[in-house]
Amino acid sequence: MSVITRRTVLAALAASPLLLQPAWAQNTTLKISHQFPGGTVAEGDFRDRLTRMFAAEVEKRSKGSLKFEIYPGSSLMKTNAQFSAMRKGALDMSLVPLSYAGGEVPEVNIGLMPGLVTSYEQAYGWKNAEVGKELSRILNEKGIVLISWIWQAGGVASRTKPVIDPDDAKGMKIRGGSREMDLILKAAGAAVVSLPSNEIYAAMQTGAMEAALTSSTSLISFRLEEVSKALTTGRAGAYWFMFEPLMMSKAVFVRLSKDQQATIMAVGAEMEAFALSSAKADDQAVADVYAKAKAKVVDLNPAALKKWQAIARTTAWKDYGERNENCAKLLKLAEKTL
Incomplete structure (x- = not known):
């Protein structure tokens, strides 16, 4: 009867590189949850549109190794449960107002601090400023990866x-x-x-x-x-x-391949220009909607x-x-x- 040694097992693994790759580094489907009304890539609430644009572009660049399911209108889980679920790895991604998690992580209330941000230029400047880097660090420590910086006036x-x-x-x-x-x-x-x-x-x-x-x-x-x-x-x-970023569970993110991670971060950053222009457009559109009513x-x-x-x-x-x-x-x- 032959004895299977540790050396034999390692040799077998070396001969089969696929066995060394985690399943997440191959093909997977990620769920994106948010509380806003659903629509299409072309029409509807821009935050829903952004998640759909993001999903389509990542799937394209990853050659289908990453696919997405979008759950608008809190249809996957309750609004206030999303942040905690991401921290635990029970939810892959969410676009949610960060301050909603203030009871769980007090630091995130900086994302809706009255009078601290008074313009879009200042808001989007946070990402590469010291405050943005520190906020990203804290969130990462809490199990959250910031994918897209999204700010809205109210x-x-x-x-x-x-x-x-x-x-x-x-x-x-x-x-x-x-x-x-x-x-x-x-x-x-x-x-x-x-x-x-x-x-x-x-x-x-x-x-x-x-x-x-x-x-x-x-x-x-x-x-x-x-x-x-x-x-x-x-x-x-x-x-x-309001700071309401597109975020991802760190537990999920780290299981992706380096290429998949890079693709997600690159596409996430590219979505920010769309978010900014859409938010500004809505600041004007809201006045028209209410005047008509x-x-x-x-x-x-x-x-x-x-x-x-x-x-x-x-x-x-x-x-x-x-x-x-x-x-x-x-x-x-x-x-x-x-």
Whole structure:
């Protein structure tokens, strides 16, 4: 009876290189989940379109070794479960507002810090600035790989009056979108309501909420003009800038071949130009949509922006910077970009 030695096994493996390759380095199908309405590559919410464009281009460049399934409208899992699922390797990819994970990873609330980002130029400059590199490092440490940097300005849809100055928010039930946004709203005298953007319509329809801050694209895609009488746009400046990147589970990413990883990162970076132009287009389009629905449309003015920013410095920024060392460092690095 022959004895199988370690040397024999290693020799056999060396003769069969395919056995040394993980299955993920060959052919695989990745699932991309998001909360936004579904469409096509050519039409619909640009965030859904971006995931489809990304998927098609990666499949093409990887010669079919990577394929994708897109799950819009939180059809694969609940909105707030996506970040945690990626960290555990239970979800491959997601395009989700980063601040939604603030309860799990406090540092990510920098992605919706009122008044800290006030222009697209500043926002997209984060990627190669110290703050962006540090945020990427922290996310990587938490099991998340940033694939595409996507930023959106936002505005306020209201069932009653326009919300421009902090005084306008007093006594209103408003959705901010993050712990930090909620802090400045509370300081302005508002009662805050916490829920994902895909649940805003129902809350405003029933009167459980009177106003909501969200991105221009969500203001359109979720048809909030149907339940609003006023809109404050972000086209002339905003204190509400949301970072909602396309992300991937690190546990999934590391199992891909080096070529597959490089393809994903390259295509992800190329999608950013589309995201920027689409977000800017929606900042204008939202005003047209609401005007057509007979809502009162106003822009945020520089004086009002400074008032909100002043409140943010003493409430949201202070609170965030005191949460842990990472938060303090990120805030300091972000302030360098102002």
